[in-house]
Amino acid sequence: MDTRKVVFIGAGNMSRSIIGGLVQSGYPASAITATNPSQPKLDALQAQFGIRIGNDNRLACQQADVIVLAVKPQLMASVCSDLATLDLSQKLIITIAAGIPASRYQDFFAQPIQLVRTMPNTPSMLGLGLTGLYADAHVEQADRQFAGSLMAAVGEIVWFEHERGINQVIACAGSSPAYFFLFMEAMEQAAAKLGVADADARLMIQQAAVGAAQMVKANPELSLAQLRAQVTSKGGTTFEAVNTLEQHNLRDSVDAAMQAAVNRAEQMADQF
Numbered sequence: 703m704d705t706r707k708v709v710f711i712g713a714g715n716m717s718r719s720i721i722g723g724l725v726q727s728g729y730p731a732s733a734i735t736a737t738n739p740s741q742p743k744l745d746a747l748q749a750q751f752g753i754r755i756g757n758d759n760r761l762a763c764q765q766a767d768v769i770v771l772a773v774k775p776q777l778m779a780s781v782c783s784d785l786a787t788l789d790l791s792q793k794l795i796i797t798i799a800a801g802i803p804a805s806r807y808q809d810f811f812a813q814p815i816q817l818v819r820t821m822p823n824t825p826s827m828l829g830l831g832l833t834g835l836y837a838d839a840h841v842e843q844a845d846r847q848f849a850g851s852l853m854a855a856v857g858e859i860v861w862f863e864h865e866r867g868i869n870q871v872i873a874c875a876g877s878s879p880a881y882f883f884l885f886m887e888a889m890e891q892a893a894a895k896l897g898v899a900d901a902d903a904r905l906m907i908q909q910a911a912v913g914a915a916q917m918v919k920a921n922p923e924l925s926l927a928q929l930r931a932q933v934t935s936k937g938g939t940t941f942e943a944v945n946t947l948e949q950h951n952l953r954d955s956v957d958a959a960m961q962a963a964v965n966r967a968e969q970m971a972d973q974f
Contacts, residue, residue, distance in 0.1 A: 801970025
């Protein structure tokens with residue numbers, strides 16, 4: 703990845719994750735700036751990674767080659783309006799906000815911009831993230847490559863040819879860590895009813911989750927159904943447990959949840 707001056711507008715967890723991944727991969731900290739209204743968050747980033755910090759979004763963007771918009775969707779219009787009078791024609795703009803379509807950013811800035819939409823997820827904090835990316839046909843190949851390399855610093859990446867893919871990645875990866883946390887939480891509560899000590903339940907459940915994920919990754923030639931079948935002997939304990947989940951319409955619940963995530967992302971496109 704070529705070295706460009708990158709500014710992160712917003713100093714939340716996702717900015718910290720991406721900045722950490724970049725620095726750990728060898729990207730020069732001196733080429734990274736973060737801005738934020740809250741000084742403590744900036745101070746923490748500077749102390750941990752040695753990056754530059756500031757409170758002036760306009761000045762930081764003027765000095766940058768790449769602008770990463772890392773603020774909440776409801777704040778995006780206000781942040782962009784403050785930058786709208788700057789000449790951004792030679793800069794790459796990357797957004798990590800959910801729900802806001804690329805066309806809306808063109809309205810925010812009222813000028814042609816090189817924009818890449820991304821949707822990372824929270825495991826990016828551990829370098830185990832999945833980020834979906836979309837750019838329209840006007841974005842130059844070099845900018846696409848840089849955006850991909852930036853997000854690859856915190857995990858795997860998937861490019862989408864059509865923008866609707868970003869909403870799909872929200873359902874499949876952006877929101878999905880919470881699905882697994884909920885399932886593990888339910889298992890923890892069930893274990894408590896069985897009389898398992900809290901610490902033991904946490905250890906067993908988290909290790910099973912880590913092990914299952916690693917088995918999926920280590921066996922790409924096997925489908926998820928095949929992996930499940932390998933540990934589901936007919937008439938055994940696992941068979942009874944899985945059969946009970948099927949009887950309680952687990953698949954329908956998952957389908958409805960993922961569709962709800964997509965629906966909400968589409969609603970946000972109109973809301974913000």
